Amino acid sequence: MKFENTGVEELKVDLVRLDSIMEDLGLVRAGQWDYERVTYDRKFEIQNDVFYLRVQGYAVEGDIGGRHAVVKLMTPLLGKHYYPHGVEYGEGENFPSSLVDQSNKILSQLKQQVEAVNS
Template sequence: MIEIESSIEGKKYDLFKLEQILKPLGYTIGGNWDYDHGSFDYKIDDEVGYQFLRIPFKAIDGQLDARNCTVELEKPFLLSHKYQIGIDDHAEIGNASATFNQFQEPQDKDASFPDKYIDLGKSLVKELEQTL
């Protein structure tokens, strides 16, 4: 995990409006959300698992599954997950299988992040700062 300093940290937004801004940029709400916290994920690559930029947030007014929920953004970070090999004969690395593999416990949830994507992750955060 590589944390990225950003001016978006601590900013507050209506979750629905934030989602409307981030979805066209390629962000999705991560599958690891709960009623009081979650994240927006930007998939960078799926090289031997997957690498993504994660923008975590916490609910400060309301719950994530309710209307008019206000969230506060936390520090963005880059993260790699490496899938377990041999758990599922049908689990392959790729876009289509990622939907199913998201429920599989990663072999190494803190796998090293490829150096070649660090600058890309930082530029994505800069784009986000300008957009928000």
């Protein structure tokens, strides 16, 4: 599921500040990066299902590995994990409305915090 028109896509922010904001919101980068791209995930376990809110970005200045980068965020995604195949983000997936609401709230907080550090 894509979260379009959240205001998150197209935001640009310094990587160090982005890491801090994402950590505060429970989104983890861990080893999900290369020199040009970065991915943050927040895991949700609801009953026996596992879901991930994913926010991706790419360096428009500098590089991720050097920790001196400006990152442009992309359209956030919500996916469901299927063992052993991985995460599916398709339109045919059904997501609990409480999860969608919680994800929208997190994305709204992300937008507010990034705009605050950029002003």
